[in-house]
Amino acid sequence: MKLRNKFILFTVLMHLILLLLLVSLPAEKRPVFVAGELLLVISLAASVWLYRGISQPAKLISSGIEAIKDQDFNSRLVLTGHTEMDELIGVYNQMIDQLREERIKQSEKNHVLDKLIQASPAGIIMLEENNHISTFNKAAAQMMQLDSLSSKGMALAEIPGQLAQEISKLGNGASSIITINGSAIYKCQKAHFVDLGYSHHFILIEELNDEIYKKEKSAYEKVIRIMSHETNNSIGAINSILSTVIQFKDQLHPSNRVDYENALNVAINRNKALTEVISNFAEVVKLPEPQLQKHDLNQLLNSVQLLMEAAGREKVVNWELQLCPGELWLMMDSIQMEQALINIFKNALEAVQMQGTIRIESLREPAMLCISDNGSGIPGEISQQLFTPFFSTKKNGQGIGLTLSKEILLNHQLSFSLQTEGEWTNFKIAGFSEAEE
Template sequence: MKLPAIRLPLQTQLTAYLALLHLLLAGCALLLLPARPLLFVGAELLLAASMALGWWLMKRALEPLGYTRRFHDLLQDQQYAARLAAPGVTELDELVAMFNGMLGALHRERLAAGEQQGLLERLLEATPSAVLVFDFDHAISLMNASAAGLLGLGAPLGRPLSAWQDADAVFDPTLDARDIARSRDLLRQLDALELGDSRLLVDLDGRRYRAQRSRFFDRGFARHFLIVEDLSAELEDSERATYARLIRVLAHEVNNTVAATGSVLDSLLSYRGQLDERDAGDFVTAIVAVKRRNVSLGEFIDRFTRVVKMPAPELRPTRLQDVVDDILWLNREQCKARAIQLGWGRCDAVPALLLDVQLIEGALLNVVKNAVEAIDERNARDASAGGAIRVELEDLGERVRLSVIDSGALLEQASAQRLFTPFFSTKRGGQGIGLMFVREVLQRHGATCALAPGVSGETRFDMWFPALQSSAS
């Protein structure tokens, strides 16, 4: 059986060597000089001095190893701010100076790296863009506050984006079903983004984002990261300015034409007496029809101009329940005539909100009108379908949600991302400005909205008003 090799420290080996050498020399002196005591004593004293000198020289020669061991311990403990004391020996002083220089360089690099890491962390938290950093296995290793607020993920670290497509995926408990569906859809789009791609993404609420996937190298291996920038407000402002300029130009030209045409048509009516009785009736009928169409054209363009010329809201404490009650009362008769059930489904007691009553009433009238028209279109296809519109007012703590839910089901085939696109409509002959007006009113009140299919073929129009703008009733 092979025995394991025994490795002794260098100092022990040298000590053993010195001791063995001097023992051999002492033995030789004992054999060669037994009859000459003085020479024997002198030889023994000389051997003792040689042993002491050899021991002292060995300690001096091994002293750099001690400093090397202490330097190793400082590096292992990462005590880069410590320094070794110089022993006052030329050779060792140079070695200690070199060690202290290396420790100083490591200390400065560590401080710089810590400062850069702290700056990076503060920048990530302060940036309005959502940032997600992934590890080598494409699982989330870092996510800033903007990303957490945008995606609403529960326990995100260590899990890939695809994990939230599972039915049992954990989301922020404050999210409702609609927010979770929006987050799932956005996560699916982000997960499908290829390395190096920069793409415009649209969520289920119609909000638009610029997302980019890139990479950096960590210890020689590539790691991916995502940057998601919310462009909704910027693009909405740009679109609003664009269609505002377009509508102003159209309104100017159309109003000028309508006014001039109306004047000419009134002048033409004065020629009725110069025509035969048989032709006069047709002439007047044609002129009146053209005048009616001329007035309709003016009213048509006026509806567009009201969107871009909306006044600034005059906010006053108002009970939202009372505003909704007025809207329900105004639409009661027309819904009754169409056999449409209209009323409250839920009404929480919420504090008064700071609202512009006229603007909010106009927006809610538009929403209910759209719901009635959607049910009419469905009933035109299926007379036995019937219809119902219910309103729900819910206190969510930090927000108040007002929902108008109808059975029209006009969104079954519509793309949710296009619903708030200017001039897009799901109704036959729709002009696509109603939702523009509603969204503009809500944005001026600091509120948000979402229009999406509900359960059992229903359509939900949800509006969230911030409770922070509320005042005591």
């Protein structure tokens, strides 16, 4: 029961008792009765005055409590004129002012933090208590292809894509380097912070493509320069000596001359082959910056397909060209892009079986291309290493083709992926800059 109701009940009961006592007085005590009635009226007036003095501060306190419940920190209580109550109201108003200032500061901090999160190049995903997605920034949406409407509230394991599946396996405080389709590398970490006594988990995703690519390139450039310098110097001297030694064949017995000459020629040819291998490696290092000019991608695809068609006759390859209508003018270095496409077509030809199919597609909006084959596919453990410099699954392979193609595509600032989807293995290239008409 509220204090006001208790006061009213007490006052009513006390005055009823007083009234009954006055009524029960004998008639000869008339002066006492009159004095009692006067006292009753004075008591009622004093009770009303006290009630008003209590009810007004009580209403103010109730309104203050409601304001706090509604998180309205802009309302202040008015002084009542009662010393004790005014002290309480002063403390309340001071508390409200402090809460309002803290709320403004917190709101500004949250606004700045939200802006920083959205502008961050790293992907950030906030999780709810059940590890479902609460919110995420633009970088995370691009990396994981999240939709701002449908993805919120979903569990990470329910999001399609290899990156989301790998992230969903992370434990709290754990971090991992995740490679997607051999071309995209991410450092992912799951952590938490405490706010208002509750733990909030989040995922931090950093794209390491550029950093690792630069380190890899710097490393193999140094190795190739050393190999090229030492090998060419040695081979040049050895071949010179071997060519001189061949001249002494006439001093041998006629029956040994042919074998002698053939053996030295084999050694010379092997040295030349080794020089060619080193030259192939050096081509990757010495690749110049692309000279971007206006070229028709459809025409380039047609010409490369005609060039590789003869190589596919041995397997009776079925070529499917699904090019967008008309011309597709894009900015590119046609010579370098042709070299990259030749390597990609060559890999597709080596992957297909007899009477296999190679499909060539181009799209206009957005501009992209896809070279697909229905060969044996790429095993999961190999897909993570496809674009590792000089990695090859072929016997005696040098891994030059994909390394050179990767270098050309990255220099063109294009995005690409190589993965098996169902019965098709797709090499997709996107991010072309359209040429002005």
